[in-house]
Amino acid sequence: MLAGIKNLFLRQFENKVAVDHINFSIQEGEFVGFIGPNGAGKTTTIKMLSGIIHPTEGAISVMGYIPHRLEHGFKKNFSITMGQKNQLWWDLPAIDSFQLIKEIYEITEPDYTRTLQELTELLEVQSILNTPLRNLSLGERMKFELIGAFLHGPKVLFLDEPTIGLDVSSRRRIRDFLKYINVEKKVTVILTSHYLEDIEELCNRIIAISHGKIIYDGSLSDITTGELPINDIFESLFNK
Amino acid sequence: MRKYVQVLKLNLQTSLAYKGNFIFTSLMDVFRVIAEIAFWKVLFDNAQGRKINGYNFNSIITYYIFMFIIASFTNVGSIGYKVANEIKDGALNNLLVRPIHYFGYYFTETLSQKLLNLLIALLMFIPVIVFRFGDLQAEIPAAQFCLLPVVVLCSLILSFLINILISLFVFWMTEVASLFLLKDILLDLASGRVFPLDLFPGPLLNAFSVLPFMYCTYFPAVMITKGLSAEALYRGLWIQLVWILVLYGLIKIIWRMGLKKYTGTGA
Amino acid sequence: MRYVRLYRIFIEQSLMKMAAYKINFGLVFVTNAAFFSVQLIFMHLVFTNVDTLAGWTKYEMFFYIGTFNIIDSLWTFGPFFNLLAIPGMIRSGALDYYITKPVNSQFLISLRNVDPGSLISALTGVILITFALIQGGMELTFGKAVLYVVSIFHALMIQYSVYFILTCSSFWLVKADFVDSIHGILCYFSTRPVDIYKGFIRFILSYVLPYGLALTVASKAVVKTIHFAEYTLFLILSWSIFAVSVGVWRFSLKHYSSASS
Numbered sequence: 001m002l003a004g005i006k007n008l009f010l011r012q013f014e015n016k017v018a019v020d021h022i023n024f025s026i027q028e029g030e031f032v033g034f035i036g037p038n039g040a041g042k043t044t045t046i047k048m049l050s051g052i053i054h055p056t057e058g059a060i061s062v063m064g065y066i067p068h069r070l071e072h073g074f075k076k077n078f079s080i081t082m083g084q085k086n087q088l089w090w091d092l093p094a095i096d097s098f099q100l101i102k103e104i105y106e107i108t109e110p111d112y113t114r115t116l117q118e119l120t121e122l123l124e125v126q127s128i129l130n131t132p133l134r135n136l137s138l139g140e141r142m143k144f145e146l147i148g149a150f151l152h153g154p155k156v157l158f159l160d161e162p163t164i165g166l167d168v169s170s171r172r173r174i175r176d177f178l179k180y181i182n183v184e185k186k187v188t189v190i191l192t193s194h195y196l197e198d199i200e201e202l203c204n205r206i207i208a209i210s211h212g213k214i215i216y217d218g219s220l221s222d223i224t225t226g227e228l229p230i231n232d233i234f235e236s237l238f239n240k
Numbered sequence: 241m242r243k244y245v246q247v248l249k250l251n252l253q254t255s256l257a258y259k260g261n262f263i264f265t266s267l268m269d270v271f272r273v274i275a276e277i278a279f280w281k282v283l284f285d286n287a288q289g290r291k292i293n294g295y296n297f298n299s300i301i302t303y304y305i306f307m308f309i310i311a312s313f314t315n316v317g318s319i320g321y322k323v324a325n326e327i328k329d330g331a332l333n334n335l336l337v338r339p340i341h342y343f344g345y346y347f348t349e350t351l352s353q354k355l356l357n358l359l360i361a362l363l364m365f366i367p368v369i370v371f372r373f374g375d376l377q378a379e380i381p382a383a384q385f386c387l388l389p390v391v392v393l394c395s396l397i398l399s400f401l402i403n404i405l406i407s408l409f410v411f412w413m414t415e416v417a418s419l420f421l422l423k424d425i426l427l428d429l430a431s432g433r434v435f436p437l438d439l440f441p442g443p444l445l446n447a448f449s450v451l452p453f454m455y456c457t458y459f460p461a462v463m464i465t466k467g468l469s470a471e472a473l474y475r476g477l478w479i480q481l482v483w484i485l486v487l488y489g490l491i492k493i494i495w496r497m498g499l500k501k502y503t504g505t506g507a
Numbered sequence: 508m509r510y511v512r513l514y515r516i517f518i519e520q521s522l523m524k525m526a527a528y529k530i531n532f533g534l535v536f537v538t539n540a541a542f543f544s545v546q547l548i549f550m551h552l553v554f555t556n557v558d559t560l561a562g563w564t565k566y567e568m569f570f571y572i573g574t575f576n577i578i579d580s581l582w583t584f585g586p587f588f589n590l591l592a593i594p595g596m597i598r599s600g601a602l603d604y605y606i607t608k609p610v611n612s613q614f615l616i617s618l619r620n621v622d623p624g625s626l627i628s629a630l631t632g633v634i635l636i637t638f639a640l641i642q643g644g645m646e647l648t649f650g651k652a653v654l655y656v657v658s659i660f661h662a663l664m665i666q667y668s669v670y671f672i673l674t675c676s677s678f679w680l681v682k683a684d685f686v687d688s689i690h691g692i693l694c695y696f697s698t699r700p701v702d703i704y705k706g707f708i709r710f711i712l713s714y715v716l717p718y719g720l721a722l723t724v725a726s727k728a729v730v731k732t733i734h735f736a737e738y739t740l741f742l743i744l745s746w747s748i749f750a751v752s753v754g755v756w757r758f759s760l761k762h763y764s765s766a767s768s
Contacts, residue, residue: 047603050603050607051606051607052603052606052607052763053763053764054761054762054763068761070606070607070612070760072609073609075607075608075609076609078607080603080604080607082600082603082604085599085600085601085604087604089520089524091524092520092523092524096520096523099516100516100520103512103513103516104513104608104609104610105608105609106509106609264685264688268688268691268692271692271695271696272692272695274708275695275696278703278704278705278708279699279703282560282561282703283553283556283557283560286557286558286559286560286561287556287557290556292556293556418534418535418538419534421538422534422537422538422541425538425541425542425545426541428545429545429548434545434549435549435552439549439552440552
């Protein structure tokens with residue numbers, strides 16, 4: 001039981017209910033996509049899963065930890081990236097930011113070197129490791145963000161809009177990368193995205209959220225009949 | 241002329257939106273006066289009733305109170321930043337094509353902001369003045385009173401011109417933030433905002449009196465507090481006017497030099 | 508210790524960043540020297556009229572001002588710019604990244620950026636206190652030096668904690684500009700030893716927002732005699748306020764609602 005959420009209920013500042021009695025559990029190795037319109041509660045759910053926000057009621061368990069206790073043991077085993085918000089130093093090359101990450105997560109030297117080499121080869125970014133981040137394109141920066149997120153070998157990855165604003169080929173590269181770490185490294189990935197190709201290609205399960213409630217939880221193939229394009233299926237889902 | 245009045249009205253409205261900011265700044269000034277009062281009280285206690293450079297306790301706190309009120313009107317540090325940033329960012333282009341004179345526009349904007357600032361400062365200081373009314377000591381002769389607004393207005397113009405002149409250095413420098421900070425520190429000292437300038441020994445004070453800086457804040461403040469002889473007053477006013485002309489001329493020259501160098505970068 | 512290693516990396520990386528931006532150190536030095544020169548000039552003029560001021564002689568006062576400079580420089584070296592950035596991080600949601608790292612988040616957010624240029628400013632302070640000690644014929648024993656260094660550290664801790672607690676208000680208010688203004692006023696009051704003030708003001712500066720006490724104790728430890736009770740009280744006060752800051756941080760995070768996506 002990797003992540004179980006029971007009856008989550010979160011009130012926000014103006015008493016708007018962000019997430020309303022959500023209930024699901026995710027097994028290790030799954031690749032789950034959260035979809036839904038803006039303001040549906042996807043990001044709020046991810047923030048609760050990563051311990052950033054406390055739920056008003058209910059119980060959450062991720063890898064056996066209660067996320068909002070924010071124990072170091074928990075934090076060492078997951079990663080989160082949020083859209084275009086940078087974690088890495090803007091003015092320095094990625095390699096320097098990675099040094100800091102190495103120290104923060106207490107990654108051993110051999111693990112660090114090995115993982116770094118593997119990931120930079122995978123995303124083909126070795127040549128720009130020493131270029132300051134501000135001189136890189138959005139796609140290149142995002143690739144480094146993902147490498148940075150994975151350097152310490154987390155078991156769970158939360159990705160909030162990882163491909164937003166990127167061009168088609170960058171998105172493809174990143175999707176291949178995510179597929180690789182999910183399948184080969186058995187990393188559980190929870191993803192939100194507005195791009196349907198991301199959901200289609202990567203996720204074996206989708207959870208659709210609307211107005212804070214789950215309106216569908218299951219595999220993608222179960223709702224695609226092969227006749228209607230995915231867009232229409234999702235549209236009808238959310239218009240109910 | 242009419243367009244300047246329009247700008248003034250428009251800016252007064254926008255300035256009102258910032259009134260919270262002004263109130264807060266003036267409140268901070270009130271606290272500063274309190275700090276100075278405490279300090280000078282101890283100083284005069286230790287001086288055993290002697291006067292210090294012609295000030296006693298009452299006249300010194302009068303100085304600080306009126307200095308802060310006047311300074312709220314004449315302290316125009318922010319305009320320098322604004323001009324410098326516009327030149328750096330290339331936003332200058334927008335204003336150069338307008339028919340209104342660039343600095344005239346800014347002066348009107350400054351004037352409206354500062355008037356509001358002054359008003360709020362006066363309001364904030366009323367409780368202080370009332371509280372300490374018995375202690376205050378103002379020596380200004382009634383006859384000079386009507387000249388006070390003229391002096392203060394000239395102080396504002398001087399302060400404005402000095403700040404603009406320094407901000408024009410941005411045509412030749414890349415990093416101006418530190419320069420401005422240095423300018424603020426030195427200007428504070430030279431215009432009497434740290435302590436009244438006649439604390440300086442005679443020769444030094446005379447040297448200062450031919451420079452424009454002390455006429456930004458110190459001059460009107462000491463006019464109210466210690467009072468000036470008619471001769472000293474007219475001399476000071478005359479020096480103010482001379483410097484206004486000199487600085488205006490300098491600005492025009494440097495402005496032209498700067499514009500030649502200006503290639504519209506950053507646009 | 509792990510946090511020492513981390514801080515070393517912060518310093519290294521901030522130095523690298525500085526190299527990228529080519530800050531004019533000379534100008535920083537001059538500006539800082541100018542500010543304290545103004546204070547010194549004022550004090551010099553004051554002391555042509557009196558011999559002591561609330562029990563402080565001219566060179567003791569110079570020492571005090573130099574100490575103020577040193578503490579202020581260390582303040583901008585370490586926590587200041589980080590704390591200044593906190594409201595912005597809360598608004599943008601960048602704070603989320605700090606919370607989810609397996610490092611103490613208060614440490615990370617308070618000390619991540621380092622301003623090496625401030626060490627130059629600290630140099631003016633060191634020069635000044637040396638000058639004051641020599642000119643004033645004051646002796647510096649090893650014991651006094653130790654007390655001095657320890658009290659500087661605790662003075663910083665007090666400044667940090669007060670500022671940090673006030674900054675945490677930005678979790679609930681949108682802007683926290685008033686914090687820097689309060690800090691500015693406290694510094695203004697604290698350019699003179701707290702002995703100058705009486706009654707209510709002195710109480711606030713000593714026990715509520717104890718900048719005044721912090722700075723005064725540090726100087727007293729060297730140029731005057733300091734009583735065991737006063738020094739110990741100062742240390743206890745410093746750690747207490749720090750503990751409050753830790754509590755406030757934990758409380759704020761618990762009720763954090765994070766920027767919307």
